[in-house]
Amino acid sequence: MMMDTIYCVAKKEIMDNVRNKWIIILTIIFAILTLVTSYYGSLYSTGWQDLGGTINGMMSLVQFLVPIIALILGYAAIIGEVERGSMNALLSQPITRLEILLGKFFGLGSILAFTIFIGFGVAGIVIAVNVPDVNFINYLIFVGSTIIIGLVFLSISLFFSTVFKKRTTAIGGAIFLWFLFNMILPMIFVGILLTQIDIQAIAAGAEATIPSWFHVVDLINPISVYQTFNTLSIGADIQPTFRTSSLALNRIFSYHLRIKNIQCKHCEVSLTSPK
Amino acid sequence: MATKVIMCPKCKNKVTVQVDPGEKTYITCPKCNTKGAFTFPLAKPAAKTTYGPFAIEVEGLTKSFNGFKAVDNVSFKVSKGEIFGFLGPNGAGKTTTIKSILDLIHANSGEIKIKGLDIRNNGKEAKKYVGYLPERVAFYDNLTALQNLYFYAEMKNASKEECKSLIKEFGLGDSMNKKAGKFSKGMLQRLGMARAVLGNPSILILDEPSGGLDPRGVVLIRDKILEMKNKGSAVFISSHILSEIQAVCDRVGIINHGVIVAKDTVFHLRKKLNLKPKLTIELEDMTDKVVKSVKKVEGVDDVQVINKIINVVCESKIRAKVIIAIASAGGNIINLHTTEPSLEEVFMKFTEA
Numbered sequence: 001m002m003m004d005t006i007y008c009v010a011k012k013e014i015m016d017n018v019r020n021k022w023i024i025i026l027t028i029i030f031a032i033l034t035l036v037t038s039y040y041g042s043l044y045s046t047g048w049q050d051l052g053g054t055i056n057g058m059m060s061l062v063q064f065l066v067p068i069i070a071l072i073l074g075y076a077a078i079i080g081e082v083e084r085g086s087m088n089a090l091l092s093q094p095i096t097r098l099e100i101l102l103g104k105f106f107g108l109g110s111i112l113a114f115t116i117f118i119g120f121g122v123a124g125i126v127i128a129v130n131v132p133d134v135n136f137i138n139y140l141i142f143v144g145s146t147i148i149i150g151l152v153f154l155s156i157s158l159f160f161s162t163v164f165k166k167r168t169t170a171i172g173g174a175i176f177l178w179f180l181f182n183m184i185l186p187m188i189f190v191g192i193l194l195t196q197i198d199i200q201a202i203a204a205g206a207e208a209t210i211p212s213w214f215h216v217v218d219l220i221n222p223i224s225v226y227q228t229f230n231t232l233s234i235g236a237d238i239q240p241t242f243r244t245s246s247l248a249l250n251r252i253f254s255y256h257l258r259i260k261n262i263q264c265k266h267c268e269v270s271l272t273s274p275k
Numbered sequence: 276m277a278t279k280v281i282m283c284p285k286c287k288n289k290v291t292v293q294v295d296p297g298e299k300t301y302i303t304c305p306k307c308n309t310k311g312a313f314t315f316p317l318a319k320p321a322a323k324t325t326y327g328p329f330a331i332e333v334e335g336l337t338k339s340f341n342g343f344k345a346v347d348n349v350s351f352k353v354s355k356g357e358i359f360g361f362l363g364p365n366g367a368g369k370t371t372t373i374k375s376i377l378d379l380i381h382a383n384s385g386e387i388k389i390k391g392l393d394i395r396n397n398g399k400e401a402k403k404y405v406g407y408l409p410e411r412v413a414f415y416d417n418l419t420a421l422q423n424l425y426f427y428a429e430m431k432n433a434s435k436e437e438c439k440s441l442i443k444e445f446g447l448g449d450s451m452n453k454k455a456g457k458f459s460k461g462m463l464q465r466l467g468m469a470r471a472v473l474g475n476p477s478i479l480i481l482d483e484p485s486g487g488l489d490p491r492g493v494v495l496i497r498d499k500i501l502e503m504k505n506k507g508s509a510v511f512i513s514s515h516i517l518s519e520i521q522a523v524c525d526r527v528g529i530i531n532h533g534v535i536v537a538k539d540t541v542f543h544l545r546k547k548l549n550l551k552p553k554l555t556i557e558l559e560d561m562t563d564k565v566v567k568s569v570k571k572v573e574g575v576d577d578v579q580v581i582n583k584i585i586n587v588v589c590e591s592k593i594r595a596k597v598i599i600a601i602a603s604a605g606g607n608i609i610n611l612h613t614t615e616p617s618l619e620e621v622f623m624k625f626t627e628a
C-alpha cells in the first residue's frame with residue numbers, strides 16, 4: 001500500500017468536491033445554525049449559557065446536520081464514478097481498490113472536518129467573546145468527537161456507495177440510515193424505556209432506575225455514542241450533580257420532547273441543566 | 276499430403292512415400308519387404324507466429340454474467356511493437372475481454388499476464404506499463420482538462436510538461452483550462468487518448484478509439500498509434516470499424532459470441548478463406564458475347580455485369596486471360612482496376628450467424 005497514491009486520490013477528491021454546491025450550501029447553513037444555537041444554548045433559554053448548556057444545544061443540531069453532510073459527501077464517491085464511467089480509467093491506473101477507497105475516505109473526510117471547523121470555529125469565537133471562563137479543551141473535545149461521528153457516517157455512506165449498484169439506491173440507503181439513527185431507533189428506545197420505568201414515581205421525585213442493559217443496547221446507535229460521550233466527558237465535568245442515571249433520562253426526555261413535543265417538569269429540568 | 280524420402284532400416288534402400296503429417300503411415304520396403312510404420316511430425320509453426328517477448332498474454336479467459344458466457348476460453352498473445360486488432364460485432368465480448376485484461380472485472384477463469392506479470396496478483400505493478408482508452412471516455416467534470424491529466428500523470432509518474440504537450444498535440448491547446456464537463460464527445464475522446472499515452476506506456480489498450488471523432492481526429496489518433504508502435508509499444512485495438520483496423524494492424528483476432536473464431540494477419544485470413552481479388556473492367560460497349568467468353572475462362576469464380584462495367588472475381592494470374600478473352604470477343608476496354616478482398620469480407624465470413 002502506497003501513501004502517495006492514496007494522497008493523490010484524496011487530493012483529487014478535495015479538488016473535485018470543493019465546488020460541490022450542496023456542500024457549500026450545507027456548510028453555510030451549518031455555520032449559521034451553530035452560531036444561533038451557541039447563542040440560545042438550549043431550547044429553554046434565551047441568552048448566553050455556560051459551555052455545557054451550549055454544547056448540549058449544539059449537539060442536537062450537529063447530530064442532524066453532520067450525518068447529512070457526511071452522507072451527501074460519500075454516497076456517490078464510488079457508484080458515482082462507476083455510473084459516470086471514470087472508474088474504469090481510475091482502476092486502470094497503478095492503484096489498488098483499497099487505495100482508491102482510502103484515498104476517497106481521507107479526501108472526503110478532510111472536507112468534512114474542514115466544514116465542521118468552519119461551523120464550530122465561528123461559533124467558538126462568538127462563545128469566547130460572550131461567555132466567561134470557557135474551557136476550550138472541552139470545546140475541542142466536542143469538535144473532535146463531532147468530526148469522528150461525521151467520519152463514521154462517511155464510512156457508512158462509502159460502504160453504501162460501494163455495495164449498491166445504482167446511485168439512487170445508495171442515496172436511498174443513506175437517507176434511510178439518517179432516519180434510522182436520528183428518528184426510528186430513538187423512538188423505539190423511548191418506547192422500550194417507558195415500559196421499564198415508573199414515570200409517575202419519577203414525577204413524584206423518585207430516583208429513576210434504568211436497567212443497565214438499556215445503556216448497552218442503546219449504544220448500537222452511533223449518535224447515542226456521540227451524545228453519551230459528550231455528556232459524560234464534558235457535561236459531567238461541568239455538572240457534577242448530574243450523573244449517569246439522570247444522563248440517560250435527560251436524553252430520553254429530550255427525544256421524547258423532540259418526537260412528541262411533550263413538555264414535562266423533567267424535560268425542563270434536564271434540558272436547561274442546573275447551573 | 277507431403278512427399279518424404281525415408282531409408283529402409285534393413286537394406287538401406289531409399290523409399291519415396293506420400294504421408295499425411297501427424298497420421299501414422301504404414302510402409303513396406305519394395306526391395307526387402309520389411310514392414311514398418313512411422314509418423315511424420317506436424318509441420319512446425321512458421322516463423323511468423325513466434326513473436327518476441329510478449330506484452331500481453333491471455334490464456335483461457337472465461338467470463339460469465341449470470342450464467343451467460345460473455346467470453347469463452349479466449350486466448351491470444353500480443354508482442355512488443357505489434358498492433359493487434361480485436362474485431363467483432365456488437366456484444367461479441369470485446370469490451371469484456373479488455374476489462375478482464377485490466378482486471379476492471381474479475382475473470383471467472385484464465386490467466387492474464389502483462390509483461391509477464393499476473394494481473395490478479397501483481398496488478399498494481401502491471402498497470403504501470405499500461406495506457407488504456409475506455410469505450411466510454413469520462414473525466415472529472417468539475418476539474419479542467421489539464422487538472423484531470425495532472426491527476427493521472429501523478430499516478431503514472433509523468434511530468435506536468437508532458438500533460439501540456441499532449442493536450443496541445445491532440446488539438447485541445449485552447450481548451451486545456453476548460454472544465455472537462457463542458458467537453459464534447461470528440462474532445463473527450465482526444466483527451467482520453469492523451470490520458471492513455473501519458474507516460475509512454477509500453478502497452479496501449481484502446482477500446483473503440485475513433486468513437487465520436489472527426490476525420491482529423493481519426494488521423495491524429497492513427498498517427499499516434501503508429502508512433503507508439505515504432506517506439507516499441509504493443510498496441511491492442513478493439514473496434515468494429517474495419518478500415519481503422521486494416522490501416523494499422525499487424526494481426527487481427529475476430530471474436531464472435533465470446534469465442535475467438537480467427538486469429539492471424541489480415542493477409543493470411545484472406546488466404547485462409549480463399550477470398551480472391553475482384554477485377555473491374557469498364558467497356559465501351561457490353562455484349563453478351565463478351566460476358567459469355569469471360570465466363571468460359573478457366574479459374575473465373577464469379578461474373579457480375581452492371582451496365583457497361585463487368586466485375587470478375589478471379590486469382591490474379593487469370594487476369595491476363597480474362598482481358599484477352601474480352602478483347603478477342605470484341606470488347607473495347609476503357610478502364611480497369613482490381614480490388615483486393617477487404618477485411619470487411621473476412622469479417623463477414625467469420626461472423627456469419
